[in-house]
Amino acid sequence: MSFLRLLSRNRLALAGLVVMALVVVLALITPLLPLADPDVTNTADRFKRPLGDAGLLGTDHLGRDLLSRLLWGTRLSLAVGVAAALIAATIGAAIGIVAGFYGGRTDNIIMRGVDMLMAFPYILLALAIVAALGPGLLNALIAVAAVNIPFFARNIRGVTVSIAHKEFVDAARLSGMGDVRIIVTEVLPNVIPVIVIAMSTTIGWMILETAGLSFLGLGSQPPQADLGSMLGEARSALITNPHTSVVPGAMILVIVMAINLLGDGVRDALDPRLKSGALSRPMPATLVRRDSVPPQPRTEDEAILALRDLKTEFHVKNRVYKAVGGVDLHVRPGECLGIIGESGSGKSVTALSVMGLVASPPGVITGGAVYFEGQDLIGAPYETLRRLRGNRVAYIFQDPLATLHPLYTVGEQLIEAVRAHHPTSRDEARTHAIDLLKSVRIPNAETRIDSYPHELSGGMRQRVGIAMALANDPEVIIADEPTTALDVTVQAQILSLLDDLRRERGLAIVFITHDFGVVAQLCDRVAVMYAGRIVEEGPTAAILGAPAHPYTARLMACVPELGGGRRELAAIPGLPPVVDNLPQGCAFADRCHKATDACREGEVTLVPKGPDRAVRCIDPEIATEAAQ
Amino acid sequence: MAGYILKRLFSAIPVLLGISIIVFLIMAMIPGDPATAILGSYATPENVEKLNRDLGLDKPLVQRYFIWLGNMLQGDFGRSFSLNRAVLDEVMERFNATLILAGTSFVICSVLGVAAGVVSAARQYGLADKAITFAVLLGISIPSFFLGMMMILIFAVNLRWFPVSGMWPIYGARDLSALLSHLTLPASALAVVATGVIARLSRSAMLEVMRQDFIRTARAKGVHERSVIWRHALRAAMVSIIPVLGIQAGFVLSGAVYIEMVFQWPGVGRMLVDAILKRDILLVQGGVVFVAACYVMFNIAVDVAQGLLDPRIKT
């Protein structure tokens, strides 16, 4: 039902369905229509034009009525195509099921044979079969069906293999059911939808191929004519009387196109990835749709990078996920700011929003501003963003195996990073790249530069990621959980490397993590995020010493030791709220042991608590001390 | 690399054997006495006896296969009775013409198809994407033989831009420009369907790749969007596009049959159709085995290209 509704939403598929239905109905009622006999020749009336005195479509080279021949030909072509599809599907499915169900040697031998058949150029095999059987429509049908068998066999085998090892099949076996019964009662019902889909995608082909064989004179023999042989016969008069060619040719086109439209619609309706929008490509920069005037920068922060009331949402279908719900942050030159939170807290989206790297669709920046050296980057032209990306503000990402291009060497990727902003020669850029690799302490940089990412260890790959971020001497580095995928020792090395670089180069670092140990080791200040908002902010030492927000306190309580590697913050009971449906009042209320009705009523704001600190809670843990 | 190529070449041997067995078995389906079937109207008692002696046609099936295979390995594909010529000579000459046609078509459909797919993906849901998607749908739905006829009508008969048919002018020099003007229409007509299929798969391969993390990395580096698409995304998408190109090459090669008929191109496809109509079994057999074997070799080349392109494949 929902499938039909999906199909009807696709207008093109619907058009295909309507056209196809029309053609099929016409083909079915052809014998009932008051048509001239398609095979009666009348040489006096040869090559009459369409819309003339000799019928709607005129006559062909033997004076036969074209309309009648077209409808009878369509009927024949459809019948042959459908028959070929049915034969191919039945035999192919039988072979596929046997191979998939029995597995082992049976499977091996059968699939070898199928592979051999598929090694042939498709039409060539059909020609060979027709050559052996002799020309004729039935033989052409057999040939087209035969060459399509391997396709069905392979598809169905795949599905059968996955079913043959399911519990219900094992259960049937244990209960003493015979193989044939298992296949018929358990396997077949699960395979039939796949057969139907495979048929819907190949039936157009089969109509086309049988028409093709007839066109070559190898299919239907005169006076009987399908669309292909009509076209074939008309070919000799192509130049003098093109209408005899156009009529059958256009009909084939219409039929095949309608089937293709329908097939595409079916496929789209069944493909879950299309529904979730997972098949759309992210645009070069995140979409910006701000309806309010962005807030001004605060000069007193002396920040190089400042986020003001940043709002980023994900628009999926009719739902809106508020991933970042108004975040204020800033980082000064040479400072390291930590952003900490559980996964889904919006910390990564916040970081990616800065340079417009949130994938959109579905991401949309709906409000706020990001000031870099006083210039607002939200809504800045693409070229402005591109010139800053990697040049003044660089990123280090989490999993370097996925974030480095797998098919380019490390050197090529580093050289590209340099040359994206500094037009130097390749040799110069390469020397620079080697220096970069050395500066992140990669041994044998001269040889490692020609390695592919998959040839390096995880730690080495992340060093390459850092080297790439340093390529253009940026002012700000945004590191999105750069050590999460690494083991503890390597993690410590990477952290100390980042710390050294920051001191040597006066870098500002925004460090995103879920690990308080990492924060303690590296960051001057820290902001705690929960459900897309900052719930607490302040100097690292102060917060570690006395967390003010209950959430921060709980986060810290589940960190057993500093720098302990990959750890999820699951020790807090409950889950963070879904950001498409935020509760009124404090978002943490459902998991907070101190929650009262007051917490759930009005908006809880971020209020300053002592020097340089702020907390979003009406009953903070250290209210009194921090205020003093 | 050399070892990898050698390994792939060795793996082709069973496939080639399988192909010869399949063709042999198909031809063995011919009802009646094989010698009579092969000779057709030339089946005089002397000829039948001679053929039986040469090909061992009176021997059991298995033995006959090995005699046939042995002959082929020595370059003896038998003799065409309708042409009174060695099959291999005829096939090679015709295959040359087919290769020119199909090769040109393959280049056209690869370049155009991939380019259209990339543009379509990069402008997803934009005007260019919609136009390309529609053109692709039209392209994969139109029968190549009908398209070829319409092209003749429009570009050769009405506009007189290109010759109507053939590979060479009947009079005049057989030079490159003559060949190109004869080649343009058939090669384009042959390329259309494959271009559509390739464009479609390239588009989805690109969309798949564009969501990967390394694309975000390239953007974060400040690489220009042009390079992000054509250097980063396309390079990664090629890994899944290349096998499609290999499959489409098979369709182009065998689809040439129709185009050769429409344009009177003296290729192996037209030779096969003529041979089938004249029941020249040995010519069909030899032609099919030869073309299929060439296609297997081409696919090995595709595999090797894939190995060169993707350093993660162990070569």
Ligand code: SF4
């Ligand atoms: S506002 Fe209330 S519910 Fe929220 S954290 Fe503070 S005490 Fe807990």
